[in-house]
Amino acid sequence: xxxxxxxxxxxxxxxxxxxxxxxxxxxxxxxxxxxxxxxxxxxxxxxxxxxxxxxxxxxxxxxxxxxxxxxxxxxxxxxxxxxxxxxxxxxxxxxxxxxxxxxxxxxxxxxxxxxxxxxxxxxxxxxxxxxxxxxxxxxxxxxxxxxxxxxxxxxxxxxxxxxxxxxxxxxxxxxxxxxxxxxxxxxxxxxxxxxxxxxxxxxxxxxxxxxxxx
Amino acid sequence: xxxxxxxxxxxxxxxxxxxxxxxxxxxxxxxxxxxxxxxxxxxxxxxxxxxxxxxxxxxxxxxxxxxxxxxxxxxxxxxxxxxxxxxxxxxxxxxxxxxxxxxxxxxxxxxxxxxxxxxxxxxxxxxxxxxxxxxxxxxxxxxxxxxxxxxxxxxxxxxxxxxxxxxxxxxxxxxxxxxxxxxxxxxxxxxxxxxxxxxxxxxxxxxxxxxxxx
Amino acid sequence: xxxxxxxxxxxxxxxxxxxxxxxxxxxxxxxxxxxxxxxxxxxxxxxxxxxxxxxxxxxxxxxxxxxxxxxxxxxxxxxxxxxxxxxxxxxxxxxxxxxxxxxxxxxxxxxxxxxxxxxxxxxxxxxxxxxxxxxxxxxxxxxxxxxxxxxxxxxxxxxxxxxxxxxxxxxxxxxxxxxxxxxxxxxxxxxxxxxxxxxxxxxxxxxxxxxxxx
Numbered sequence: 001x002x003x004x005x006x007x008x009x010x011x012x013x014x015x016x017x018x019x020x021x022x023x024x025x026x027x028x029x030x031x032x033x034x035x036x037x038x039x040x041x042x043x044x045x046x047x048x049x050x051x052x053x054x055x056x057x058x059x060x061x062x063x064x065x066x067x068x069x070x071x072x073x074x075x076x077x078x079x080x081x082x083x084x085x086x087x088x089x090x091x092x093x094x095x096x097x098x099x100x101x102x103x104x105x106x107x108x109x110x111x112x113x114x115x116x117x118x119x120x121x122x123x124x125x126x127x128x129x130x131x132x133x134x135x136x137x138x139x140x141x142x143x144x145x146x147x148x149x150x151x152x153x154x155x156x157x158x159x160x161x162x163x164x165x166x167x168x169x170x171x172x173x174x175x176x177x178x179x180x181x182x183x184x185x186x187x188x189x190x191x192x193x194x195x196x197x198x199x200x201x202x203x204x205x206x207x208x209x210x211x212x213x214x
Numbered sequence: 215x216x217x218x219x220x221x222x223x224x225x226x227x228x229x230x231x232x233x234x235x236x237x238x239x240x241x242x243x244x245x246x247x248x249x250x251x252x253x254x255x256x257x258x259x260x261x262x263x264x265x266x267x268x269x270x271x272x273x274x275x276x277x278x279x280x281x282x283x284x285x286x287x288x289x290x291x292x293x294x295x296x297x298x299x300x301x302x303x304x305x306x307x308x309x310x311x312x313x314x315x316x317x318x319x320x321x322x323x324x325x326x327x328x329x330x331x332x333x334x335x336x337x338x339x340x341x342x343x344x345x346x347x348x349x350x351x352x353x354x355x356x357x358x359x360x361x362x363x364x365x366x367x368x369x370x371x372x373x374x375x376x377x378x379x380x381x382x383x384x385x386x387x388x389x390x391x392x393x394x395x396x397x398x399x400x401x402x403x404x405x406x407x408x409x410x411x412x413x414x415x416x417x418x419x420x421x422x423x424x425x426x427x428x
Numbered sequence: 429x430x431x432x433x434x435x436x437x438x439x440x441x442x443x444x445x446x447x448x449x450x451x452x453x454x455x456x457x458x459x460x461x462x463x464x465x466x467x468x469x470x471x472x473x474x475x476x477x478x479x480x481x482x483x484x485x486x487x488x489x490x491x492x493x494x495x496x497x498x499x500x501x502x503x504x505x506x507x508x509x510x511x512x513x514x515x516x517x518x519x520x521x522x523x524x525x526x527x528x529x530x531x532x533x534x535x536x537x538x539x540x541x542x543x544x545x546x547x548x549x550x551x552x553x554x555x556x557x558x559x560x561x562x563x564x565x566x567x568x569x570x571x572x573x574x575x576x577x578x579x580x581x582x583x584x585x586x587x588x589x590x591x592x593x594x595x596x597x598x599x600x601x602x603x604x605x606x607x608x609x610x611x612x613x614x615x616x617x618x619x620x621x622x623x624x625x626x627x628x629x630x631x632x633x634x635x636x637x638x639x640x641x642x
Contacts, residue, residue: 009414015404021357022234022412022413022414024357024414025359025412025414026357026358026359027357027359027361027409027410027411027412028366028410028411028412028413029356029357029364029365029366029369029410030356030357030358030359030410031413033356034357035356044263048262048263048476048481049472049476049481049482049484049486050481051265051479051481051482052265053262053263053265054263054264054265054324054326054516055263057330057425058263058321058326058327058330058333059325059327059330060327061327061330064329064330064333065329068329069451074413074414076413078413078414105548107486107525110482111487111582112482112486113486113487113489114580115492115493115496116482116485116486116487116489116492118485119464119492120486133388134345134348134562135348135354135357136561137353137354137565139565139567140563142457142458142461143449143452143454143455143458143461143462143563143564145453145454145455145458147455150457151457151461152456152457153458185566195455196455196456196457196458197454197455197456198453198454198456199450199456199459199502199503199504199506200450200453200506208280210226216564229501235571236627236628238571239573239628240571240572240625240626241571241573241575241624241625242575242580242622242624242626242627243570243571243578243579243580243624244570244571244572244573244582244626245627247570247579248571249546249572253431258477262477265479267476267477267478267479268477268478268479268538268540268544269477271544272477272535272541272544272547273539273541273544274550275541275543275544278544278547279543282543283609288627289627290627292627292628313591349558349562349568349571351567351568353564393611416633417576425577
């Protein structure tokens with residue numbers, strides 16, 4: 001079951017990268033690069049930090065194959081995929097939950113302290129999307145004030161996993177529970193338009209933001 | 215012969231980074247940073263992925279010296295270099311061919327599978343230019359729809375090298391042939407304005423693109 | 429004394445990242461990400477290049493705690509901090525001096541040649557700010573023509589440390605002297621508005637720049 005979800009997450013992340021490349025009218029290479037960077041970038045960053053080189057994204061061919069396959073599917077079938085936004089957001093939320101738990105556990109296996117392991121787990125989950133936005137020259141969705149909660153559910157899930165691990169209470173059930181909770185929180189945030197707290201009061205900041213973004 | 219071409223490629227890549235910095239009116243530090251990132255960034259990325267640390271770009275002083283030397287030459291002689299655009303594009307195409315072959319071979323020596331080795335070879339060849347564009351806040355030439363074919367020739371050359379390697383048929387002649395073929399394809403693409411295929415039909419996408427890029 | 433200054437530098441870098449996130453109206457996650465990337469990004473880059481994984485930024489919890497603490501302080505007290513710009517620039521200059529010396533020494537301990545060690549020391553000092561600007565989609569302050577000298581003092585300090593090391597004359601006093609000199613040069617540059625030399629004559633370049641930046 002888990003490998004299936006793992007590859008579904010990679011597929012969803014890759015499609016989100018490919019669709020952004022198509023929207024920006026990039027050519028076939030741009031589509032492949034953005035798909036691979038989005039799907040595998042977060043895990044590669046994690047593995048470089050942990051010194052696990054070459055990263056599994058390069059040594060286990062299925063990861064790269066799924067990401068390139070998703071790019072090919074998006075290249076051909078993008079009008080269809082653009083209508084499936086809802087389904088893709090669900091896949092993406094599943095990837096967010098799975099990747100943050102898997103990244104945190106791998107960091108804990110390498111003996112990182114609790115907070116650092118959680119930070120690396122979150123990096124695994126959100127790093128690919130950040131790379132996608134930097135390469136495509138978009139303001140990262142990760143930090144944009146109009147994005148629904150994305151990293152915060154991952155932070156909560158990663159911290160829960162890391163604390164359970166330190167308490168000696170970690171097991172597959174805890175991991176699955178955390179991934180499902182992250183998935184559910186993200187879906188709720190999308191449905192109810194939850195946003196993260198900001199430092200400036202919304203009333204004073206709105207005009208400034210509008211001006212800045214012109 | 216090969217080391218000479220290797221350093222010529224680094225020189226060409228460094229000049230392309232330095233000239234972009236000068237066009238953007240960056241100061242001397244910006245020129246040096248962009249030259250070094252363009253010339254050595256792709257190889258450093260490859261070496262981090264392969265776990266070959268510290269990367270040769272740091273331990274073999276000639277690489278850094280050539281990149282900094284190119285930055286110095288460009289800083290002083292940029293009006294001349296700006297007239298040599300054609301020659302520089304040839305050097306850059308030579309660097310593309312050499313770096314994608316050298317990167318793929320190094321990845322294969324580290325036992326990466328065929329597709330992953332080719333992907334890392336392409337990363338070696340195009341990673342520096344991508345870093346240059348991200349730092350200078352340009353839409354990466356790598357993915358821009360108006361760029362002539364750049365990564366596709368490298369993809370073809372890297373795959374050819376990786377498949378020959380797996381078939382036990384790799385030798386210096388194959389490597390040289392692949393590098394020359396990449397070089398020739400890139401030059402042809404420049405001369406005949408070949409562009410990569412895009413997912414959206416050109417007729418429907420053109421107005422959107424124009425609007426987006428304003 | 430040194431650890432205190434080390435953490436003061438991380439604090440200052442983190443505050444500069446957090447304040448930029450707040451100015452851009454990012455949410456609480458964006459503030460934390462930008463603070464951590466600015467404060468720890470340069471050192472993590474250095475450690476990845478040197479193969480020192482996982483980097484101390486992940487294994488020694490105090491670094492991450494100081495960076496996240498600075499983000500929390502900035503999130504709450506940003507109107508106060510915005511009035512303390514002067515003090516923050518002093519902290520930042522102290523961080524610049526300390527990080528470039530510490531980075532160069534660590535690179536020399538890993539047997540890098542003189543120029544490469546200095547380059548890695550400068551990367552340690554300026555890499556975090558570069559990451560901050562790339563993530564926030566600002567033209568990097570590091571290369572902007574209107575920035576006061578920032579990297580050049582670090583280059584001078586890092587080269588001095590590396591040359592002293594090769595001459596067998598390095599000791600704590602030399603390191604402290606270099607850090608103080610970098611700090612003083614940066615402060616002087618801020619006070620007297622020193623800018624780095626540019627390749628194009630100011631008279632001819634100004635109109636072009638203005639047009640380009642619109």
